Amino acid sequence: MSPNQENLVTPDSTTPFVLDFGQGDVLRFDLSLPETDITVYDLLPAVFALTDAINVRSIEAVAAMGKTIGCGPGCDGCCHQLVPVSEYEAAHLAGVVRAMPAAQRSRVVKRFTHAIGQLDASGLMTPLNETFAHEAHNCPKLLDLKKQYWDLKIPCPFLEESVCSIHEHRPLVCRQYLVTSRPSLCADIYSIDEAHEVVLHPVDIGGALASFSGEGLQHSRLVPLIFSLLAEPAIRSQPQVRLPAQQMMGRFLNVLAAGFARKE
Numbered sequence: 001m002s003p004n005q006e007n008l009v010t011p012d013s014t015t016p017f018v019l020d021f022g023q024g025d026v027l028r029f030d031l032s033l034p035e036t037d038i039t040v041y042d043l044l045p046a047v048f049a050l051t052d053a054i055n056v057r058s059i060e061a062v063a064a065m066g067k068t069i070g071c072g073p074g075c076d077g078c079c080h081q082l083v084p085v086s087e088y089e090a091a092h093l094a095g096v097v098r099a100m101p102a103a104q105r106s107r108v109v110k111r112f113t114h115a116i117g118q119l120d121a122s123g124l125m126t127p128l129n130e131t132f133a134h135e136a137h138n139c140p141k142l143l144d145l146k147k148q149y150w151d152l153k154i155p156c157p158f159l160e161e162s163v164c165s166i167h168e169h170r171p172l173v174c175r176q177y178l179v180t181s182r183p184s185l186c187a188d189i190y191s192i193d194e195a196h197e198v199v200l201h202p203v204d205i206g207g208a209l210a211s212f213s214g215e216g217l218q219h220s221r222l223v224p225l226i227f228s229l230l231a232e233p234a235i236r237s238q239p240q241v242r243l244p245a246q247q248m249m250g251r252f253l254n255v256l257a258a259g260f261a262r263k264e
Contacts, residue, residue: 014030014031014032014033015030015031015033015246015249016028016029016030017029017030017031017050017249017253019054019203019253019257027053027054027057029049029050029053031046031049031050031249032045032046032049033046033245033246033249034245035245036244036245037242037243037244037245038242038243038244038245038248039214039240039241039242039248040088040209040212040213040214040240040241040248040252041088041091041092041240042245043245043248043249043252044088044089044092046245046249047172047205047209047252048169048172048175050205051172051175051176051205052175054201054202054203054205055175055176055178055201057202058178058199058201058202059178059199062178062180062199067180067197068180069178069179069180069199070179070180070181070182070183070186071177071178071179071183072183073162073163074162074163075162075183075186076155076159076162076163077183077186077187077189078174078177078186079155079156079159079164080150080153080154080155080156081146081149081150081189082128082145082146082149082150082224082226083156083171083173083174083224083225083226084132084136084173084206084210084222084223084224084225085171085172085173085206085210085222085223085224085225085228086171086172086206086209086210086221086222087210087221087222087223087231087235087238088209088235089171089172089209089228090223090225090227090228090231090232090235091228091231091232091235091236092169093166093169093171093225093228094228094229094231094232095232096166096169097109097112097228097229104165107160108157108158108165109229111155111157112157112226112228112229115154115157115226116226116227116230118152118154119149119152119154119226122148122152124145124148124149124152127145128145128149128224128227129227131145132222132223132224136220136222137220146190147190150189150190154226156225157226158170171206171225172205172206172209173206176199176201176204176205176206177198178198178199179196179197179198179199180197180199181195181196181197200262201262202261202262203256203257203260203261203262204260204262205256205260207220207260208252208255208256208259208260209252210222211255211259211260212251212252212255213241214240214241214242214243214248214251215241215243215251216251216254216255217255217258217259223235
């Protein structure tokens with residue numbers, strides 16, 4: 001996959017981009033970008049929009065194969081999994097919580113606090129911290145932690161009446177997690193014998209964001225979503241690169257294309 005930015009800025013301050021997936025499958029999309037220098041945090045709305053556009057293409061490809069997406073309101077099995085997010089998204093989610101009306105914020109913070117208490121009582125806090133800090137790509141170890149987390153039956157703090165209460169701000173891994181298998185299989189993903197069919201998108205946008213420094217590649221910086229409120233102060237204290245918005249987006253697309261495009 002190779003990204004190309006067309007030399008055009010439209011009057012409404014949107015910038016058209018082209019993603020070529022290498023097999024004649026070209027995706028054109030417009031992104032609203034600020035006309036100022038930005039950090040990676042400021043890039044998140046455009047990255048979310050990019051992800052949604054790619055999801056539409058993925059859903060069309062699934063439909064062309066005669067399959068349908070099984071996900072929808074009321075299907076919340078995936079909302080009980082250990083969810084890894086980039087540090088940028090973790091800090092963003094903490095900001096989303098602060099901006100909530102007082103009553104909703106209180107409910108959500110209580111859920112975060114209760115979940116942390118469950119993890120502490122189970123002995124998972126330290127293994128999760130150490131693994132995400134130093135061994136985030138140790139797949140066997142991470143899978144074991146995911147299973148232990150699943151057994152605790154911890155719902156996402158943003159889940160309300162089986163619906164995501166921050167759908168507009170949901171992390172990239174949540175946006176890209178779609179299945180074509182029966183939704184009922186998501187309720188027992190670590191013990192079922194039947195195949196669990198997850199849609200494979202052409203690019204891993206969440207992985208690319210976690211590995212993006214603002215200038216290029218860095219060691220992946222991931223945290224469990226459930227640690228977002230705890231981790232925000234340390235994350236925000238880190239120095240951030242500032243670049244013109246179009247340049248920042250161009251660098252992110254280069255990282256996405258170079259290391260996170262899935263090969264057929």
